[in-house]
Amino acid sequence: MESLMLRILVLAAGAMALGFVGYLVTTIVRESPGNEKMRDISLAIRQGAMAFLRREFTYLAVFTVIVFAILAVFIEPRPYVAIAYVCGTFTSALAGWLGMNIATLANARTAHAAIGSWAKGLKIAFSSGAVMGFCVVGLGLLGLSIIAFIWDDSHVWLGFAFGASSVALFLRAGGGIFTKSADVGADLVGKVEKGIPEDDPRNPAVIADNVGDNVGDVAGMGSDLYESYVSAIAASMVLGVIVLGMAKGMLLPLLLSGAGIVVSIIGALAVRPKEVEAGFEKQVARAHATMNRGVYVSNILMVIVSFLIIRFYVGELGLFWALISGLIAGFLIAQATEYFTSAEHGPAKKIARAAESGAAVTIIEGIATGLMSTVIPVILVALATVLAYLFGGLLGIAVASMGMLINLGMLLAMDCYGPIADNSAGIAQMAGLGKEVRARCEALDSVGNTTAALGKGFAIASAALASLAWLATYFKVANIDVASLTNVGVIAGVLIGGMLTFVFSALAMKGVGAGSFAIVNEVRRQFHGIKGLMEGEARPDYVSCVDIATKRALKSMMLPGVLVLAVPLILGFALGPEAVAGLLLGALLTGFLLAVMMANAGGAWDNAKKFIEAGHLGGKGSDAHKAAVIGDTVGDPFKDTAGPSLNILIKLVGKVAVIFGPVFVMLVAL
DSSP, rough: OOOHHHHHHHHHHHHHHHHHHHHHHHHHHHHOOOOOOHHHHHHHHHHHHHHHHHHHHHHHHHHHHHHHHHHHHHHTTTHHHHHHHHHHHHHHHHHHHHHHHHHHHHHHHHHHHHHHHHHHHHHHHHHHHHHHHHHHHHHHHHHHHHHHHOOOHHHHHHHHHHHHHHHHIIIHHHHHHHHHHHHHHHIIIIIIIIITTTOOOOOOTHHHHHHHHHHIIIIHHHHHHHHHHHHHHHHHHHHHHHOEEEEEEEHHHHHHHHHHHHHHHHHTTTTOOOOOSSSSHHHHHHHHHHHHHHHHHHHHHHHHHHHHHHHHHHHOOOHHHHHHHHHHHHHHHHHHHHHHOTTHHHHHHHHHHHHOHHHHHHHHHHHHHHHHHHHHHHHHHHHHHHHHHHHHHHHHHHHHHHHHHHHHHHHHHHHHHHHHHHHHHHHHHHHHHOHHHHHHHHHHHHHHHHHHHHHHHHHHHHHHHHHHHHHHHHHHHHTOOOOOOHHHHHHHHHHHHHHHHHHHHHHHHHHHHHHHHHHHHHHHHHHHHSTTTTTSSOOOOOHHHHHHHHHHHHTHHHHHHHHHHHHHHHHHHOHHHHHHHHHHHHHHHHHHHHHHHHHHHHHHHHHHHHHHHOOOOTTTTTTTHHHHHHHHHHHHIIIIIIIIHHHHHHHHHHHHHHHHHHHHHHHHHH
């Protein structure tokens, strides 16, 4: 009876998240989308984003059918793991589609609200970001809990998480390549060569750039963190069953996640922006303070609720302290990320001052900032791992990874707020809403750059802890006690795993480079070939740039996706399960460091540019601004394509290893 009531509570929490999404959607769509020109621009962005998603889902459907067949034939229990895989794929794709759908409705509404009220614009953008956040936690918890309540087999639960990873790989890598191809192409020709403003309607790539914000930073980031969220819960459930038994081991992570949804809703409702007098710095500071209030409220409540759940349900307070170690580490990593990337702090301002010496010095300073920014996250993750293990063993590490993501609804709302604010600034520029409105939207956008950087840093750190949990799970599944560095298979695995992250990043960056090259050529062709375009007398062909970016992204993402799935299998079949353990360790070590470095360097370059555009160091059009734009174009694929995609790589190789671990063991026995 107790178990039944707890299961009902878990399902009710997931349903509550989706009910909150419904409430948010009704409040957003009631707002005016603005004049006809604003509606037309928003519609073009929406159509481009949906067209990209439809084509990407077509590729994903083919991939899903192939993997389903492999799992149904080779992985026990057949075919339940394969069915759970499809369920994980479907719910993750649905969360991405719903979140991006509302984001493309909210961009013009945010810009229109900013005409009269900066605070109202912030509220609409945050609410639409919260739609993505609570779609992710609601569908993630409901999907995984229903699978777990139907099949009490941990391998089936892992199949659901594996499905979420597949979608994240497609949307994060493909969306990241799309958005940065369009962004870099638009900036290089528009800002640098032609000297026209960002989001100038004369630029043929401007719609593709705004489409990219949605497919890369809303759908892509949503699927990324959906995968992280489900991964952390599933790993905790698998290890929980081993330590606590089936009922408590399965239900404890689900109960904690349900509580996280409730406190995140309270935190989101605590975000109530108030009007502030004009001024870029004042508006940025007020926006940060407003959203941080929601984070503080949800974190404090989560500490209290998680203590009560763990104390009275399992009585193992060590698991509470393990969760708190992850929660605190995540909070501190977010603060460190804000320091290294925000325009309000020294590192980004130093990059901006370096831009006065040219693009080369700007790039050097940005890379140095990114490299130095790895220190605090690595130390914090190491401390959280050690403390979690001391408090709760291997299960403690998995629970600590949950602690980082336990308030994901609130955190993802802040993250997805960023691209919506960015779109609103673009619409304000293209629709000619005036300098004052554009300035308000620019302030919202600048805050969004920082919240997006926080989200990336958070996602990467949680991926590192989740990957450690998957590594521990793999050791259990593959019956490995020790992976010795005297074993040549383990050494080979560590080296190949370390190399894999660099190859994956290179392919993602080359995809952006090839896409940007094609966009640059197309934009140049239109500027030279369409008479009256620069004078504003002719309309550019926006559709061609969207189509080019779509084709390049879908083509470029295939090889990285195949590598992530194929390398663990090849290594396991060739050198055995110990070599795969080395692979997971090597991928985690290099992937975590490289991802943090890329994400933070890119965020710092972006906000250094924003700092100059706010009127410092000569402002827009100055030599420093042109150098900062170059730095930003280098940072774009760092922070929005290669860096964030590495979280998926280091977790996905772990899931492939765990699911196929019994097969590797069986082959060794033969």
